[in-house]
Amino acid sequence: MTFCCTLFAAGSGDNGVGKRIRTIVIDAGHGGKDPGAVGKIAKEKDLALAIALKVGHYVEENMKDVSVIYTRKSDVAVDLWKRAEIANEAEADLFISIHVNAHTRTSARGTLTLVLGQHRSDENFDVAVRENSVILLEEDYKTIYEGFNPESTESYIMFSLMQKTYFKQSIEFGAFVQKQFKERAQRRDFGVREQGLLVLAQTSMPGVLIETGFISNAEEEKYLMTEYGQDVIASAIYRGFREYKEEIDRRSNFSSVVREESVIEKAPGVEVQPAVLPANQVVFSIQIASSKNKISTDPSSFKGQKEVMVVQDGRWFKYIVGQEVSYRKALDRCLVVKDDFPDAFVVALKNGKLIPLNDAIIEINR
Ligand SMILES: [Zn+2]
Structure with a gap:
């Protein structure tokens, strides 16, 4: 197998300890020709964008010391590798990818945060397959992702080989977000889980992929379509970020x-x-x-x-x-x-x- 070397961002050894948070990238999943998961009425790409813009707005309004970069601000397609490149070039301190989940069981509901980790053949594997499969819409994906096949279990084995430089911090941020989802937003909480996610594998900073609810669940779809629902979800992510930032800043003060x-x-x-x-x-x-x-x-x-x-x-x-x-x-x-x-x-x-x-x-x- 040849794909392990350029496909993934190299761990820099500097795992962010003692580094203040100055730049974050907010990534609205999917877009343009890629609708993401489709509900009865809504499309994942639109809900993800609405929530992503709101999260960014909260940060811009309340944290003047943090600059926010978006991978997209409108309904356009952005390749996965490009999203990671935007974050890497900005030398961002945190990558937040926002999505909406889907399941064939329409009663499934709740929020889930994924961090890059080992391949797991549990039900979250479906999420990884779905979120990674967006590359199939990209031109020339076979060359760019060096043979990675989102639907083949074997392709995921390489995630186990990766150095998990940002694992701990990603989990920590995810836990703050999920706590907010559960306690403040009153959403069902599936916690923080590990999966092999391409977009996170290619970024060289702590990062998470947040599934903000199930578009396949009629009730959650409606909720996520309302201004109110989007505000609640976005402010939960913002609050989670605020707690995480306070913690990181405290530690970096502490060591300097x-x-x-x-x-x-x-x-x-x-x-x-x-x-x-x-x-x-x-x-x-x-x-x-x-x-x-x-x-x-x-x-x-x-x-x-x-x-x-x-x-x-x-x-x-x-x-x-x-x-x-x-x-x-x-x-x-x-x-x-x-x-x-x-x-x-x-x-x-x-x-x-x-x-x-x-x-x-x-x-x-x-
Ligand atoms: Zn998605």
Whole structure:
């Protein structure tokens, strides 16, 4: 097989850690001669465009520091590779592809976010086949996609071989969006799933493909055709993006600020002392919260979490748990902590002060 090399965007090694979000690409699925899925009345291409424009509008209105690029703003056909190229050339920080789902079972309804991942032969595979099959309408697709056949299971095996550079961040963004769909928009939530999606494989940044509902379900089709429904869906995506951006910005601040004032303290009311570590030993902890005013580290303030420690970081107080000399172990522990604190992440300390995570990882691998 020869198609693995140019078809996919190469992972750059820089997986976006510490990078603020400045540019996003909003991709309305399908368009022009490609209607996408067709309902009783509406076409996927029109609903996707209406929602995409609304999402972009919310971002433009409310986030002056983010520039929005659209792969299309009208009913025109754009090849899949071109969509990815637009995002890559803009060096975008996030790619959001907006679609509408369809199923032969007309009762199927709900929202789903897909990230690039391993080939799965589950029912979402139908979605991947359908969304990838748009290339069959493109001229010369056999050459451009180097023999990729959207309908053949074998073609999907290569997705398993790909380096998932942006996997974690894509999942994270998807989870914020799905949370909004579920809690604010009151839509059925199928969560974030992995699939082999060409358009995401060719972009070199975190990205998702959002299925905003089922056009094959009469009720959802009507909902997605209304201004109201489109607004609710678009604002949910916007809110999900806002939460994701806040999180990424917080982390990038966190790794760039000079920390002259960082002091690790024994938290009041907590019996346990942080373990005594040799000087210059890098240690990894899990940050669960931050605040401008110092709050009690009593377990009752932190969902029963014991042994919470405070690190002062400029004007901020950061609340951390755990001390691991192994980064791997800290990541494992972070996953457990995430059950109670979904936004928890790993931080690094040296001599009681926070240091940039990247530096710490380099140092332990030296
Ligand atoms: Zn689609």
